[in-house]
Amino acid sequence: MKSLPFLVLISVCWVEYHTVDSVLEPGILTHVQENGPRLFVEAEQTKVISHRGGNATLPCRFISDFAATGPRSHKIRIKWTKLTSDYLTEVDVFVVMGHLSRSYGNYQGRVYLQGASENDASLVITDITLDDYGKYKCEVIEGLEDDTAVIGLDLQGIVFPYFPRLGRYNLNFHEAQKVCQDQDSIIASFDQLYEAWLFGLDWCNAGWLNDGSVQYPITKPREPCGGRNAIPGIRNYGYRDKDKKRYDVFCFTSNFKGRFYYLIHPTKLTYEEAVQACLNDGSQIAKVGQMYAAWKILGYDRCDGGWLADGSVRYPISKPRRRCSPDEAAVRFVGFPDKKHKLYGVYCFRAQN
Numbered sequence: 001m002k003s004l005p006f007l008v009l010i011s012v013c014w015v016e017y018h019t020v021d022s023v024l025e026p027g028i029l030t031h032v033q034e035n036g037p038r039l040f041v042e043a044e045q046t047k048v049i050s051h052r053g054g055n056a057t058l059p060c061r062f063i064s065d066f067a068a069t070g071p072r073s074h075k076i077r078i079k080w081t082k083l084t085s086d087y088l089t090e091v092d093v094f095v096v097m098g099h100l101s102r103s104y105g106n107y108q109g110r111v112y113l114q115g116a117s118e119n120d121a122s123l124v125i126t127d128i129t130l131d132d133y134g135k136y137k138c139e140v141i142e143g144l145e146d147d148t149a150v151i152g153l154d155l156q157g158i159v160f161p162y163f164p165r166l167g168r169y170n171l172n173f174h175e176a177q178k179v180c181q182d183q184d185s186i187i188a189s190f191d192q193l194y195e196a197w198l199f200g201l202d203w204c205n206a207g208w209l210n211d212g213s214v215q216y217p218i219t220k221p222r223e224p225c226g227g228r229n230a231i232p233g234i235r236n237y238g239y240r241d242k243d244k245k246r247y248d249v250f251c252f253t254s255n256f257k258g259r260f261y262y263l264i265h266p267t268k269l270t271y272e273e274a275v276q277a278c279l280n281d282g283s284q285i286a287k288v289g290q291m292y293a294a295w296k297i298l299g300y301d302r303c304d305g306g307w308l309a310d311g312s313v314r315y316p317i318s319k320p321r322r323r324c325s326p327d328e329a330a331v332r333f334v335g336f337p338d339k340k341h342k343l344y345g346v347y348c349f350r351a352q353n
Contacts, residue, residue: 038065039145041121041138047152052254054128057114058151060121060138077141078113078121082134083150085189085210090137094123106131130155130186130254157254158296159188159196161203162288165311165336168205173242176208176249183310184289185253186210190234192252193217197234206237207248214240214247253289257352260286260294262302262345271339274307274346283348285309290349291316295331305334306347312336313344 040063050056064076077097081090092104094111103111106129114122121138133155139148164170164179171179180187187210193201197217204225206216214237221230240247265277278285287309294300295316303324305313313334317325325332337343 039063039140039142039147041140041147041149043138043149043151045151047154049154049156050128051156052128052130053257054255055124055126056128056153058123058125058136058138058153060123060140060149060151061117061119062121062140062147063119064142064145075142079139079141080111080123081137081139083137085134086212087135093136125153128153128155130252133186133189133252154191155252155254156297157192157252158292159192159201159250159252160185160288160292160331161205161207161248162251163205163248168248169246171208171249172244172246173208173212173240176247179310180249180251180289182287183251183253184256184287184293185251188250188252190215193250194234203250205248206235207250209250212239212242214238214245215250251289253293255297256290256293256349258290259283259350259352260290260298260300261348261350262304262306263348265345268342268344269307269346270342271307271311273342274344277346278348281348281350283350286347286349288312288314291347292331295329304345305332305343306345308347310336311339314347 042061042063044059048056048058058080062076075098077095079095080093082093083090093107094103094113095101096113101113103109107125110126112124114120114124116122121140123136123138125132132153135150135152137148137150139146162179162183177187187208189210190213193209193215197219200219201217202219203216204218204222206214208214216225216235218225218230218235219232221232222228226235263277263281269277275285285307291300291308291314295318299318300316301318302315303317305315307313313336314331315334316331318329320326320329334344
């Protein structure tokens, strides 16, 4: 019997190592691919923190293997978009290809590429607004190749609970968005509420968040607020019907450009007199969000109840003392009194041009 010759195929594998000049740090977005695309996009930070009126640079750079094989046959297109709070859609922010660029919506005139190097796609946002808060996507396209990175823009500020004159649990989602805007703020995100809870926010009334969920923060468990034996945390009602369901709302505000102050006046004022007194002083009657920002960020302290634009009466205490919030620093809520009552002063706000 003849023996059959056989062929042994030997497969050789090797690992190729590349050295890089930078050190990977926590939070850096990286891409690991084999025999895949030749275009890579990365962000050295996943979150950038700024404040209203400030500037921010959202980091993004790309690495292209095309450059090593000769002149580029395709122009590189860089596109920045903002993700909506539900992550279902994207809003155009800025697009550039070669010498052509375009900004969109309220970003017009406020955004541009940093351009620190040939591969730098970082976006600079100037004169930041409350609506700029959120997550942004940097997309780089070269021919058929493309890659993306996501960077969050966070704002320094404060979350506060809000309900209107009608009382608690009277706002659907759309009305909640509007009342926050009316009070110089935006509807808060879960991340903002969570951070506020970490710093001690305790509120036993459920409120809308910007993703359409309804939640509330508890630091001191008690019977009416999820039970005495429950652990501290964010209580979550889940996503509710934005048109039919009614709750309070959690708003978020940040730094402002202007002056917040209690108007020294010889007499107490009705609401209409309060509005006019601020106008006579070259200002506007202050909004709830402006009081919270002045209290939290500037440490504003005044033990006098005063009218605000929504018809409520409040006063900010940053230094607890007898007869003025003895137990904690807080914005104290007197209520929504009859606007004809001549019992209170007024807080005004003068915007800085």
